[in-house]
Amino acid sequence: MFTYLRAILIIYSSFLYLVDANSQNINDLLLSDNYEFIDLSHPFDGNTIYWPNKQSFVYSKKVIKEMDDGTTYAENEFATSEHGGTHLDAPYHFNEKGERVGLISLEKLIVPLIIADVSSQVNDDPNFVLYKHHLDHMINDNFGKPCVIVFKFGWSKFIHNRQQYLGLGANNTLNFPGVSAEVMEWITSSYKNIVGVGVDVSSVDPGSSTSFSAHKIGAAAGLYNIENVNLNRPVPEYGCTAIVMPMKLTEGTGAPARFVALCPKKKQSS
Amino acid sequence: MFTYLRAILIIYSSFLYLVDANSQNINDLLLSDNYEFIDLSHPFDGNTIYWPNKQSFVYSKKVIKEMDDGTTYAENEFATSEHGGTHLDAPYHFNEKGERVGLISLEKLIVPLIIADVSSQVNDDPNFVLYKHHLDHMINDNFGKPCVIVFKFGWSKFIHNRQQYLGLGANNTLNFPGVSAEVMEWITSSYKNIVGVGVDVSSVDPGSSTSFSAHKIGAAAGLYNIENVNLNRPVPEYGCTAIVMPMKLTEGTGAPARFVALCPKKKQSS
CATH class of the missing domain: 3.50.30.50 (Putative cyclase)
Incomplete structure (x- = not known):
């Protein structure tokens, strides 16, 4: 009887795992500590x-300027x-x-x-x-x-x-x-x-x-x-x-x- | 007794699934039909x-030429x-x-x-x-x-x-x-x-x-x-x-x- 109950328990926990594995979002897996x-x-x-x-990588133009509120704005153009x-x-x-x-x-x-x-x-x-x-x-x-x-x-x-x-x-x-x-x-x-x-x-x-x-x-x-x-x-x-x-x-x-x-x-x- | 055997069978198949889920390669998942x-x-x-x-996207140079064996070779340079x-x-x-x-x-x-x-x-x-x-x-x-x-x-x-x-x-x-x-x-x-x-x-x-x-x-x-x-x-x-x-x-x-x-x-x- 004890073995039987234990079997049921294992089935139940396996079932929980199965549900979890099936519904597992790709994000949860990718962002887990396993990858x-x-x-x-x-x-x-x-x-x-x-x-x-x-043609090597070169910045053909670099813009960097201070805006009215003091923010620094920067943008570049390049060739390659x-x-x-x-x-x-x-x-x-x-x-x-x-x-x-x-x-x-x-x-x-x-x-x-x-x-x-x-x-x-x-x-x-x-x-x-x-x-x-x-x-x-x-x-x-x-x-x-x-x-x-x-x-x-x-x-x-x-x-x-x-x-x-x-x-x-x-x-x-x-x-x-x-x-x-x-x-x-x-x-x-x-x-x-x-x-x-x-x-x-x-x-x-x-x-x-x-x-x-x-x-x-x-x-x-x-x-x-x-x-x-x-x-x-x-x-x-x-x-x-x-x-x-x-x-x-x-x-x-x-x-x-x-x-x-x-x-x-x-x-x-x- | 029948129920007991059936339980064992379910445990066993769940176990197989568990092993599979745990060892499942990210590639198998990504390349499955589910994604x-x-x-x-x-x-x-x-x-x-x-x-x-x-500077819009522009090809600054396009090379296309036929090689000695008839292969066409092509390469470009661009600016953006x-x-x-x-x-x-x-x-x-x-x-x-x-x-x-x-x-x-x-x-x-x-x-x-x-x-x-x-x-x-x-x-x-x-x-x-x-x-x-x-x-x-x-x-x-x-x-x-x-x-x-x-x-x-x-x-x-x-x-x-x-x-x-x-x-x-x-x-x-x-x-x-x-x-x-x-x-x-x-x-x-x-x-x-x-x-x-x-x-x-x-x-x-x-x-x-x-x-x-x-x-x-x-x-x-x-x-x-x-x-x-x-x-x-x-x-x-x-x-x-x-x-x-x-x-x-x-x-x-x-x-x-x-x-x-x-x-x-x-x-x-x-």
């Missing part, structure tokens, strides 16, 4: 890294290339039939985030090119849902040193790690549902590339890229959500983007 | 609405004011001690969203000013958590007619609905935890304002604004999450913003 937001965007200012000969700092490449960047930024659906911009950390294999070598064999640990993963994969080369730590970050050489040659055509083909042909590819360097292709194969293969398949992702803070390899928010440029071949990871917090070991 | 994303941003292009005498189209006003816009865009924490940018639909009271009157008595239905609500409130004046439908949207008159006078000082004081002094105020017009202050009281009161209290919110699609008044993603301008007095609502889908009545 945190991690900003994967570098800021835009005079130090933002752009490729040589591109679409492809500098943390930004999105639309498929149209390398595919005239591909989508421009304004048409990319939100269902491709808020998706599960996978971080493929290959930084220990890169080991700060600017000549590193990512091949499939570097990804043996995930080569057979089935990511299941539309997702974004970000390759962590370990390059964000150089963000305050443009020369090193870009591997700038004579005649503005560039040299930094990147993704091989082989890997981009694996991504686009293996039904992994990857809708976007991110890197913590200035291009998905290696800095020394002149063929831009990774760009072309991705764009042909309708994928977008996110370049100059800020990975200076640790991000879990699985379990986060990517919130990729490019400025909504109707005709954009690319756009400055805010990129945020929504991640389950690591539990404190008790 | 949808609604874009509250107008796009940026040559038709984007800016105030008179401000910080305060046009769907954009965020940082507190610094009207408060020299306030935060600039780059410093606004993500905990203030991803928060519950409240839509206060006053469009039937506005009734397309460009002289409408929002006072507390218009908000009687929510005046005693306790919003509980940090949140964004967006006032729907019903103005987004005029977005393709700049003259009407801004209420442009002689000498570039403006005339469109806005928020009174009274309402902004209510927002900042009633412990409602509102961190940002949105409007579906070009300014939180009425178009005819020259004192910019709503801006000043909000900025003094550390609130940001989102202006030119796109409310052409219906959005539930409660229950959605605001994802406010301004371009991360370190010194920004404001910034072009992508603004998305994450909303529980309306259940189909069966």
Whole structure:
């Protein structure tokens, strides 16, 4: 009889939990202590890294004035290339039939985030090119849902040193790690549902590339890229959500983007 | 005995559910059929609405070229004011001690969203000013958590007619609905935890304002604004999450913003 009552009690409390779980508001969950937001965007200012000969971020006009009541009023105007700092490449960047930024659906911009950390294999070598064999640990993963994969080369730590970050050489040659055509083909042909590819360097292709194969293969398949992702803070390899928010440029071949990871917090070991 | 077995079965299935609910990934929830994303941003292009005498959105350079292998490559550069189209006003816009865009924490940018639909009271009157008595239905609500409130004046439908949207008159006078000082004081002094105020017009202050009281009161209290919110699609008044993603301008007095609502889908009545 005691066991029976106990069973009833457990059923009842489970029922309460069920009701709660079903009616749980997304806000309660997102804003609980179980999740945190991690900003994967570098800021835009005079130090933002752009490729040589591109329009860097610049304030073309700054207004600051005191109003009659003593309030200080400030507003600015700026100019920038679409492809500098943390930004999105639309498929149209390398595919005239591909989508421009304004048409990319939100269902491709808020998706599960996978971080493929290959930084220990890169080991700060600017000549590193990512091949499939570097990804043996995930080569057979089935990511299941539309997702974004970000390759962590370990390059964000150089963000305050443009020369090193870009591997700038004579005649503005560039040299930094990147993704091989082989890997981009694996991504686009293996039904992994990857809708976007991110890197913590200035291009998905290696800095020394002149063929831009990774760009072309991705764009042909309708994928977008996110370049100059800020990975200076640790991000879990699985379990986060990517919130990729490019400025909504109707005709954009690319756009400055805010990129945020929504991640389950690591539990404190008790 | 039968009842007892049945109880055990229910416990067991409840237990399975519990395990599932506890381990449920945020991605599974976000990407389930129970939620949808609604874009509250107008796009940026040559038709984007800016105030008179401000730098409108313009492509300062467009490159499109055919590469050796026949691929079409495209990239652009653009110029814009910080305060046009769907954009965020940082507190610094009207408060020299306030935060600039780059410093606004993500905990203030991803928060519950409240839509206060006053469009039937506005009734397309460009002289409408929002006072507390218009908000009687929510005046005693306790919003509980940090949140964004967006006032729907019903103005987004005029977005393709700049003259009407801004209420442009002689000498570039403006005339469109806005928020009174009274309402902004209510927002900042009633412990409602509102961190940002949105409007579906070009300014939180009425178009005819020259004192910019709503801006000043909000900025003094550390609130940001989102202006030119796109409310052409219906959005539930409660229950959605605001994802406010301004371009991360370190010194920004404001910034072009992508603004998305994450909303529980309306259940189909069966």
